[in-house]
Amino acid sequence: MKRDLLLFIGFALLIMVAPQLFMGGYLMNVLVFVGINTMLAIALNLLLGYAGQISLGHAGFFGLGAYLSGIMTTTYSLDPWFAMPAAAIVVGCLAYLIGFPVLKLKGHYLAMATLGLGIIIYIVFNETVELTGGPSGLSGIPNLQLAGISFDSDVKNYYLIWGVTLAVMLFALNLANSRVGRALRAVHDSEVAAQVLGVNARVLKVQIFALSAVISSLAGSLYAHTMTFISPASFGFNFSIELLTMVVIGGLGSIYGSFLGAALLTLLPEFLRGANDYDIIIYGALLMVMVMYMPGGLVRGIPALFRKVVKQKGEAGHA
Numbered sequence: 001m002k003r004d005l006l007l008f009i010g011f012a013l014l015i016m017v018a019p020q021l022f023m024g025g026y027l028m029n030v031l032v033f034v035g036i037n038t039m040l041a042i043a044l045n046l047l048l049g050y051a052g053q054i055s056l057g058h059a060g061f062f063g064l065g066a067y068l069s070g071i072m073t074t075t076y077s078l079d080p081w082f083a084m085p086a087a088a089i090v091v092g093c094l095a096y097l098i099g100f101p102v103l104k105l106k107g108h109y110l111a112m113a114t115l116g117l118g119i120i121i122y123i124v125f126n127e128t129v130e131l132t133g134g135p136s137g138l139s140g141i142p143n144l145q146l147a148g149i150s151f152d153s154d155v156k157n158y159y160l161i162w163g164v165t166l167a168v169m170l171f172a173l174n175l176a177n178s179r180v181g182r183a184l185r186a187v188h189d190s191e192v193a194a195q196v197l198g199v200n201a202r203v204l205k206v207q208i209f210a211l212s213a214v215i216s217s218l219a220g221s222l223y224a225h226t227m228t229f230i231s232p233a234s235f236g237f238n239f240s241i242e243l244l245t246m247v248v249i250g251g252l253g254s255i256y257g258s259f260l261g262a263a264l265l266t267l268l269p270e271f272l273r274g275a276n277d278y279d280i281i282i283y284g285a286l287l288m289v290m291v292m293y294m295p296g297g298l299v300r301g302i303p304a305l306f307r308k309v310v311k312q313k314g315e316a317g318h319a
Contacts, residue, residue, distance in 0.1 A: 028154040034266045035161035036219050041246040041258035042172050043215035049252035051208045052188035054111045056240050057118025061213040063235030064091045065220025070141045084221040088214045095213030099206035125232035137231030144225045157226050172255045251297025260298040
């Protein structure tokens with residue numbers, strides 16, 4: 001436990017000093033999105049990596065948080081600090097109610113049900129023009145303010161987003177190492193065996209589904225108040241697939257793996273911009289190679305690769 005705490009403190013310190021290296025650059029803006037995507041990847045990883053329940057509709061919860069917070073602050077002039085938790089509560093209650101019928105399904109049936117949910121939410125964003133702005137989007141969303149400080153720059157947004165992300169990460173780490181986390185892993189391994197041991201698998205799955213939706217909603221609200229403009233295109237099926245890829249590439253059942261996957265898939269397209277029309281080919285090839293040679297994700301593949309290199313050097317030295 002002490003080792004985990006020291007690891008988290010070291011990670012948090014590294015995140016906090018990062019702006020000193022990228023102050024004012026375009027990369028600062030990208031790192032803000034790394035923070036938001038890390039939150040989303042953690043939310044999905046709690047559901048998929050720990051509880052073993054797949055979801056292809058998490059972009060919908062992300063969008064609901066963004067739109068609810070945006071509508072409450074622009075149309076009804078509510079304070080953003082009130083709008084964000086209110087949006088999270090609404091999304092959490094919705095996910096809880098939907099979770100009971102949806103999570104009775106398993107495997108590809110569950111994937112299709114959550115995909116349908118995400119598509120329905122996306123259609124609502126597009127069709128309710130009077131409320132959401134429809135395909136044109138919703139503009140004029142205010143920046144967050146705290147103690148007279150307006151979060152209207154990349155550096156300020158970086159510390160805001162990553163402050164919340166680190167809090168979510170710490171919460172997720174504690175949850176994963178708690179009795180609830182062990183129960184989630186038991187459900188993941190064998191739902192029947194978990195029930196025999198006294199775990200109420202059905203309720204636990206719904207609860208983690210709702211918690212995952214709440215975290216996604218919080219990320220959506222922060223996204224809305226950071227960008228000050230949102231449109232349905234940001235919350236479609238493609239982004240749900242991207243989130244799933246982040247979790248798998250980073251490492252299922254690993255909170256730090258969520259960060260690695262989010263960082264890689266957010267930063268990689270930026271570095272490949274100079275490759276012109278070949279960027280998508282390179283991007284796809286890199287993902288294929290990682291899935292083939294690092295099936296456990298980056299969080300397990302990188303240490304394994306390091307150990308292999310050290311072992312080979314040791315054998316070469318003895319020879």
